[in-house]
Every structure is written in C-alpha cells, then in structure tokens.
Amino acid sequence: MSDAPIELEQAVAANRLAWDDSARLHKDNALWQELTAGFAQPGFSTFDATMTQTLEGFELQGLFGVQIGCNNGRETLSLAAFGAERCLGIDQSAEFLKQAEILKGIAGSDCEFLCADIYSLPFGTRRDFDFAVITIGVLNWMPDLGRFFQAVARLLRPGGRLVIYETHPVLEMFEPASKQPHLPAYSYFSEGPAVEEQAITYDGSAKQAAPPSYWYSHKMSDVFMGLIHAGMIISRFEEHPHSNRETCFDVYKDQRAQLPMSYTVVAGKAAE
Template identity: 50%
Template sequence: MTRDTDTATKANRLAWNASAHRHRQSDEWQRQLSGFADPSFSTFDPVAASILAGNGLRGARAVQVGCNNGRETLSMLALGAEHATGIDQSDAFIAQAGELRAVSPHGGKASFVCANVYALPDALAAGFDLALITIGVLNWMPDLPRFLAVVSSLLTPGGRLVIYETHPVLDMFEPEGENPHAPAYSYFRAEPFITDDEIVYDGSIAGKAPPSWWQFHTMGDVVTGCVRAGLQIAELKEYPHSNREVAYDIYVGNEAQLPLCYTLVATKSGQ
C-alpha cells in the first residue's frame, strides 16, 4: 500500500466514523430501522433492483463492498439472495448495520465485516457469486485498479460484478457553486478533493469532521480497471436520473441532459 493510499484510506475511515451520528439522526434512518422488520423491505430503486434481479441475485452468495450501514446488503436478501455479506472499514457504520440486521427477518443470512478493503481477510476470497458496488464507493478509493482487483478476488469464476454508480462527468460540476452548470473541475483531475465537511447526503447543513479524500476517476479508469482485474464487461448503461446528493437534482431534466449515473456488469473470467 502506498503512503497516499494508506493516508487517504485512514483519513476516510475517521471522516465516516465522525459523520455516522448524523445519519442516525435522520428520518431515513428511522425509516430503515422500522422498514427492515418487513421481509420484503428494500432500499433499492427500480434500476438497482432490476439489474440485480437480471444478473442472478436470487439464490446467490452476494457481497457488497463499501456497505455503509448495511441497508443495501440486507435489501439483497429481500430480493432473494441466499446469503449477503457487507464489507466496510467504518466500525461506526458496521455497528449501525448490526442494528438493522437485528430487526430483519433475514438477519441470520447476513454477515458484516469491518475491514480495510485493501487488506481483506483471506477467508473471503473467491466466496461469492455476485459482488455489488453502489453510489460513491469508487470515489473513496485512492487506488482504483487495486480496489477492483480485490473485488475480483472475492468472486468465484463466472461470478458477476454489478456497479451502480454516479457518472464521472458529474464530478466536473459544483451544484452549489456560483455557476452550477459550468464545469468547475477537469474531467481528468488527478489530485483528490479534500474537505473537512461532515459526509451528509440529505441536504442538511454539514458540520466539521476529520478531512475526507474524494478521488476523481474517469469512465475509462473504471472500465480498464475491471478488464485488468480479470473481469469481462457484459454491459455498460448510462442514465439521466441522479442517484447522488439532493443538490445534484438540478441536473435532472435539462434540455441538454448530462449522463448522471450508470450501471456496469462484468463477469469474472474462468469456469
């Protein structure tokens, strides 16, 4: 692990842990805490639910890398996964995942692992039929090729990776800037964006937290990283809807519409 990778990874863990209390105070947390008592409850939107269903989630041993509070890991069980494992380096969010698992009828089929994704336990290797990466995870990764190689190592031969992410083009814009529709950053920006704002997504005013490092990755970085990790791209689809913070809703429904998010499906080589 390079010094910068190590620095960014440790910093982001501290930032997420410091922000966890804000998520517990939200209406969304209360909705999840009561909702998961229903075996059919899921936090997936129709796009995520459809692509997972179409790529063998039912009956699968599934893993989510960067699971946050476990809501989507548990949602995979509601959609028919045989077992679901969530991995995250924030012990504060893994603790929240434990609370949600405790109220879920599917809780016995869920596991949560608190670990640095660049140093996962060997026991997880090649144990899963399907891996899921969702909104924002890739941008917290300072070494994207290495991260995708780790994700690939979790899959059995023929296993599938499903990514549902914000589009890299969106990182060019600052929705709360003076001119939110003019590019504020280069698509090819190499240096991370470092901020000491709390990590919140509901539009509330952020307090201060330890600095977090947000990385810029192009679509080419993602696709090439998958291929070099031994994953064969099966589908890449872009969408005009936003799955990011509410501030980004200003980019929805414009005449000159940006791609705002995408899904990517890739299969691990081998039989």
C-alpha cells in the same frame, strides 16, 4: 483539488476516521426511522428502480453475494428481497457497521458484516461469492482503482458477476452550489483528490467540522481499464439521465441538453 501527494494508506485511514465521525448524523433521523420501520417488513428493499431492474435480471435466488462499501448495511440487507442468501457487507467504518447490526437484528437477517479495508482484507475472507455489488460513491473513495478492482475480483468465484451503480464522472465536473451550476468547475481529467473537512451526509446538509476526507474523481476509462486489468469481462454498460447522489445535483435533471448523471456496469469474472 489537492496538489500534495498522499499515500494510499494515509487516504484510506483518513477516510475511515471521517466516516466514523459522521456516523452519528445518520442515526435517529427521519431516514433512520424509515429504515427501522422498513426492515421490520418482509421483502423490504432500499434499491431504486434502476438497481432493482438490474438485480432482478441477475436471478439471485439462493446465491451468495458481497457488497463492498456497505455503509450501514441497508443495501446488503436489501439483497434478501431478491432471493440472495447469507450475503456479506464489507466496510471499514466500525461505527456504521454498528448501525448495520441493528438493522440486521430488526430484519432477522442471516447477513454478515466485516469491518475491513478492501485493500487489505483479513486472512480467511471467503473468495467464492456468486456476485458482488458496488453502489453510489464507493469508487470515489478509492485512491487506487486498479488495486480496488483486483481485490473485488478475488472475492468472486470463477464466473461470478459484478454490478456497479455509480455517479457518472461527468457530473464531478460541476458544482451545484455555485452561482453558475451549469458551468464546468473542475477538469474531467483531475488527478488529485478533493479534500473535505465537513461531516459526510447523504443529503449534503451537514456543516459540522470533521476529520479531512479524500474524494477521487475517476474517469470512465479508469473504471473500464481497472475492470479489464482485474480480469473482468464487461457485458453491459448503461448511462442514465438521473442522479443517485445528493439532492443538490437534481438541478442537472430534465435539461434540454441532458448530462449523463449515473451509470450501471455489469461484468463477469472469467470461468476457469
């Protein structure tokens, strides 16, 4: 963890550079081939069983949705499989959004993508979405969770809903690559960001140097209080024994003393 303070704008800019630099590693590989082949088929979705079940309960037919932190757009595009229409994906990495546009063309989708910092969205960004989606890893890139949820809430119409599917913060206490992976390595109450200078990949395999990035471990209370202060009403919270991040974390699955590894939250914006 870093002991030196870092300003929000500095962290956001650094993370943007790190993601842009890493984008090339997410293309022209086996996963990219799966995506291009998949989106050529109607009804293709990259969501796992947990997120699929959650979204099916939303009854999204004909609704407008927004995904914050959409990366290469694979999940924003997958919302069409649930009947959602004209969804928007927001991400600050222009390089990943280039990949999103390629997948959009293959899918023949009417989704749109916006390259922007969620803390400073451009004038004219629509604010009447029926639902919003946040998935794995997005919250940990956010230096200020309170301001983040306020920005998300402003994207929703009154009565709009938000679903979060994230890594459980308890998992952030452990280091799966260590000699003692089941011994807590970090405090649950860590305040400073972890600073990495390696390329960002989903499987954690890349060892190439990259611009520094800042990863924040937020407590569950940070998530809940951030939502509450943003005017969101929490209607569901579920913890899961499976991981939704790098495969190295699978070492914590199927244990006799099982850790919570991921969670889903459903919240709604109060109706006027």
